[in-house]
Amino acid sequence: MAKVPPDDLLQTVLRSAPRERLGTTRSRMEDVARLAGVSTATVSRALRQPDRVSPAVRARVDEAVERLSYRRNLMAGALASARSMTIGVIIPSMINSFFSATVEAMEEGLEGSGYQLLIGNSRHSMEIEERLVASVMAWSPAAIVLTGRRHSRETIRMALDADIPIVEMWELSDHPIDTIVGFSQRAAGRIVVRHFAERGARKLGFIGAMLDRDYRAVDRYAGFVEAAAEAGFAPPVEYRFEKRASAIGGSEALRALMAQHPDVDAVFCTNDILALGGLFEAQRQGWSVPGRLRICGFGDLEFAAASEPALTTVRPPRGAIGTKVAEVLLSRLGGKPAGQTIFDLGFELVARGST
Amino acid sequence: MAKVPPDDLLQTVLRSAPRERLGTTRSRMEDVARLAGVSTATVSRALRQPDRVSPAVRARVDEAVERLSYRRNLMAGALASARSMTIGVIIPSMINSFFSATVEAMEEGLEGSGYQLLIGNSRHSMEIEERLVASVMAWSPAAIVLTGRRHSRETIRMALDADIPIVEMWELSDHPIDTIVGFSQRAAGRIVVRHFAERGARKLGFIGAMLDRDYRAVDRYAGFVEAAAEAGFAPPVEYRFEKRASAIGGSEALRALMAQHPDVDAVFCTNDILALGGLFEAQRQGWSVPGRLRICGFGDLEFAAASEPALTTVRPPRGAIGTKVAEVLLSRLGGKPAGQTIFDLGFELVARGST
DNA sequence: TTGAAAGCGCTAACAG
DNA sequence: CTGTTAGCGCTTTCAA
Numbered sequence: 001m002a003k004v005p006p007d008d009l010l011q012t013v014l015r016s017a018p019r020e021r022l023g024t025t026r027s028r029m030e031d032v033a034r035l036a037g038v039s040t041a042t043v044s045r046a047l048r049q050p051d052r053v054s055p056a057v058r059a060r061v062d063e064a065v066e067r068l069s070y071r072r073n074l075m076a077g078a079l080a081s082a083r084s085m086t087i088g089v090i091i092p093s094m095i096n097s098f099f100s101a102t103v104e105a106m107e108e109g110l111e112g113s114g115y116q117l118l119i120g121n122s123r124h125s126m127e128i129e130e131r132l133v134a135s136v137m138a139w140s141p142a143a144i145v146l147t148g149r150r151h152s153r154e155t156i157r158m159a160l161d162a163d164i165p166i167v168e169m170w171e172l173s174d175h176p177i178d179t180i181v182g183f184s185q186r187a188a189g190r191i192v193v194r195h196f197a198e199r200g201a202r203k204l205g206f207i208g209a210m211l212d213r214d215y216r217a218v219d220r221y222a223g224f225v226e227a228a229a230e231a232g233f234a235p236p237v238e239y240r241f242e243k244r245a246s247a248i249g250g251s252e253a254l255r256a257l258m259a260q261h262p263d264v265d266a267v268f269c270t271n272d273i274l275a276l277g278g279l280f281e282a283q284r285q286g287w288s289v290p291g292r293l294r295i296c297g298f299g300d301l302e303f304a305a306a307s308e309p310a311l312t313t314v315r316p317p318r319g320a321i322g323t324k325v326a327e328v329l330l331s332r333l334g335g336k337p338a339g340q341t342i343f344d345l346g347f348e349l350v351a352r353g354s355t
Numbered sequence: 356m357a358k359v360p361p362d363d364l365l366q367t368v369l370r371s372a373p374r375e376r377l378g379t380t381r382s383r384m385e386d387v388a389r390l391a392g393v394s395t396a397t398v399s400r401a402l403r404q405p406d407r408v409s410p411a412v413r414a415r416v417d418e419a420v421e422r423l424s425y426r427r428n429l430m431a432g433a434l435a436s437a438r439s440m441t442i443g444v445i446i447p448s449m450i451n452s453f454f455s456a457t458v459e460a461m462e463e464g465l466e467g468s469g470y471q472l473l474i475g476n477s478r479h480s481m482e483i484e485e486r487l488v489a490s491v492m493a494w495s496p497a498a499i500v501l502t503g504r505r506h507s508r509e510t511i512r513m514a515l516d517a518d519i520p521i522v523e524m525w526e527l528s529d530h531p532i533d534t535i536v537g538f539s540q541r542a543a544g545r546i547v548v549r550h551f552a553e554r555g556a557r558k559l560g561f562i563g564a565m566l567d568r569d570y571r572a573v574d575r576y577a578g579f580v581e582a583a584a585e586a587g588f589a590p591p592v593e594y595r596f597e598k599r600a601s602a603i604g605g606s607e608a609l610r611a612l613m614a615q616h617p618d619v620d621a622v623f624c625t626n627d628i629l630a631l632g633g634l635f636e637a638q639r640q641g642w643s644v645p646g647r648l649r650i651c652g653f654g655d656l657e658f659a660a661a662s663e664p665a666l667t668t669v670r671p672p673r674g675a676i677g678t679k680v681a682e683v684l685l686s687r688l689g690g691k692p693a694g695q696t697i698f699d700l701g702f703e704l705v706a707r708g709s710t
Numbered sequence: 711t712t713g714a715a716a717g718c719g720c721t722a723a724c725a726g
Numbered sequence: 727c728t729g730t731t732a733g734c735g736c737t738t739t740c741a742a
Contacts, residue, residue: 028734028735028736029735029736030735030736038712038713039712039713039714040713040735040736040737041712041713041714041715041736041737041738042711042712042713043736044736044737044738045711045712045737048737052711053711053712054711054712057711057712071489071492071493072493072735072736073434073493073495073734073735073736074493074494074736075430075433075434075439075493075494075495075734075735075736076434076718076734076735076736076737077735077736077737078430078718078736079428079430079431079434079718079719079720079734079735079736079737080717080718080735080736080737080738081718081736081737081738082718082737084430094449094455094458094459095452095455095456095459097450097452100449100450100455101450103449104449104450104476107476116473116490116491116494117474118471118473119472119474121459121462134426135471136471137426138426138427138428138429138430139429139430139471140428140430246657246658246661247657247658247660247661247662248657248660248661250661251661273657273658276658276661277658277661280661280662280663281663283663284663302601302602302603302628303601303602303628303631303632305602305603306601306602306603306605306606306631306632306635307602307635308635308636308638308639383719383720384719384720385719385720393728393729394728394729394730395719395720395721395729396720396721396722396728396729396730396731397727397728397729398720399720399721399722400721400727400728403721407727408727408728409727409728412727412728427719427720428718428719428720429720430718430719430720431718431719431720431721431734432719432720432721433720433734434718434719434720434721434734434735434736435719435720435721435722435733435734436720436721436722436734437721437734
């Protein structure tokens with residue numbers, strides 16, 4: 001069995017491969033094959049399914065790869081196999097750290113697997129989501145991850161047509177496109193009512209942002225209202241605004257809400273950042289929290305534990321969702337059958353000083 | 356000149372193209388060419404450089420594309436041209452909303468251009484950055500965007516070798532790899548000293564997180580210390596910690612700093628989130644802000660304007676950086692020569708209640 | 711276990 | 727302005 005050739009052959013191999021189109025002398029699989037004394041088919045196998053070639057060949061290929069500092073051209077591979085090492089991920093917002101945290105966890109879970117995330121930002125719009133899915137499809141992704149369970153007809157059609165694993169996340173559904181990893185947003189809204197009731201609240205308020213597009217927030221709202229009715233509360237008074245959730249928005253909302261309904265003594269904000277603004281506003285107005293007013297947020301963003309008073313909030317499994325999505329994906333992409341397709345990761349009410 | 360054929364030819368075209376490898380009947384450029392009665396080369400031109408084909412042909416191609424709902428296979432195009440419609444973007448953190456905001460603005464600036472961002476998260480590590488650049492390179496990106504001006508030797512080599520536009524951002528440098536869009540972090544640190552001096556501060560403190568890896572924060576620190584000396588202050592006392600910036604970290608840091616140095620009356624936090632924690636801690640401890648203690652942050656994160664007291668901070672051009680990067684990229688990718696390669700977008704000290 | 715050969719779907723000279 | 731002709735670099739039958 002031929003050994004890896006000496007250095008002068010290495011030189012020859014390198015020289016014989018002028019790469020004019022790339023600005024660079026980048027070696028191709030053929031160079032590796034020649035240096036290792038095998039065919040490109042074997043190199044391909046050695047690289048992707050090492051157990052399907054003899055140990056000796058594998059070693060020679062590895063050495064050749066090393067010496068040429070060869071890196072596979074993924075585009076070519078993707079074209080040939082009609083499948084790329086790409087995973088399309090569509091999230092509604094990059095700035096919102098809910099999804100960033102999920103994506104970070106997903107990246108970590110996928111680390112070393114060779115899969116690359118192609119991240120799209122739908123800005124909470126189903127139309128943009130559709131466009132993003134369409135353009136991601138042009139990359140023949142190995143899988144697609146969508147946020148939420150509501151998508152345009154066309155998005156669903158494309159996803160189904162692609163015949164690849166589709167994972168939805170951050171919500172729950174009895175009929176996921178394929179697999180869904182999340183928790184019940186509605187239940188998250190409900191639990192807040194129970195907590196307020198336990199703390200002796202009498203008149204509930206609600207503050208929400210972007211409810212025309214953020215369906216998860218709408219679900220939390222629905223759960224909140226529903227549970228309030230069941231618990232015998234009067235219908236919660238509410239203040240909503242179109243713009244994305246912000247501390248300033250939260251401050252203004254609370255001020256407006258209290259001006260109109262001075263009897264409110266417990267407010268649920270669909271987002272911790274709104275609650276933060278509320279906390280500051282209460283301080284400015286001299287409303288003691290939780291004495292005069294109880295405030296509960298959603299998200300358990302990092303500052304929630306640090307605020308004064310510390311913020312009671314619902315903690316979604318931000319990182320866990322990403323980790324589980326990665327796990328599901330790896331399993332499916334590794335060829336394992338679907339198995340469980342609905343993963344309820346739950347949530348937790350973190351009671352702190354603000355209620 | 357032949358018209359677009361009637362429907363039965365359309366049927367034939369569709370039927371004659373079995374796409375078994377994809378789960379789907381997805382048409383190829385050849386189908387479009389046949390239906391439009393031209394060659395694939397012409398279709399390719401009509402799609403990518405519409406002005407280089409006759410209006411009549413363009414119209415027929417467009418119609419054929421429409422009827423077949425044809426979408427170009429980008430992998431194939433990228434392979435053939437050794438250049439993809441991808442732009443690699445490496446940021447140090449996804450959760451940090453500095454960079455998320457920049458990326459969002461960049462996305463908006465690139466909207467409609469057909470370029471897709473391939474986002475990598477280096478977690479503030481040059482080694483990870485290097486790995487990410489290497490794997491992004493496998494996609495033959497049209498350009499690369501890096502954060503900061505410090506990169507590993509190998510990263511720089513790969514970037515240079517690729518012979519594509521390389522944009523660094525969020526810092527300034529006299530010798531960018533290619534082009535740099537940002538502002539002077541050092542100057543940002545300096546201006547805080549001037550502001551503190553104007554407000555009558557006498558003893559300066561500094562709180563920083565992750566200074567072993569966040570070079571931008573280190574530069575701000577250096578500017579702060581340098582300007583403090585020039586202004587005749589005693590060397591600022593400091594508290595640093597390894598973990599990523601957080602409100603809790605900020606609270607703890609301030610408490611520790613003040614315990615050791617009760618004479619400090621003005622603290623610069625390298626990040627608004629640290630300052631937020633500081634604000635809450637001051638409230639808990641009963642230190643009036645700005646009476647007993649002045650606090651200045653960096654970032655002008657959204658909550659800074661909403662807090663009580665509102666937070667004085669340095670506002671970096673978060674969105675503007677992304678917008679400018681997109682503009683530079685579009686120009687360069689459109690074939691225009693480099694021109695200006697250093698873009699100083701400046702920053703602004705936003706004086707509010709906390710100082 | 712390995713190799714030969716035939717593409718994957720598109721782009722890019724180069725003629726015409 | 728348009729078509730012909732070669733690939734881009736890899737994967738994948740199918741035989742050996």
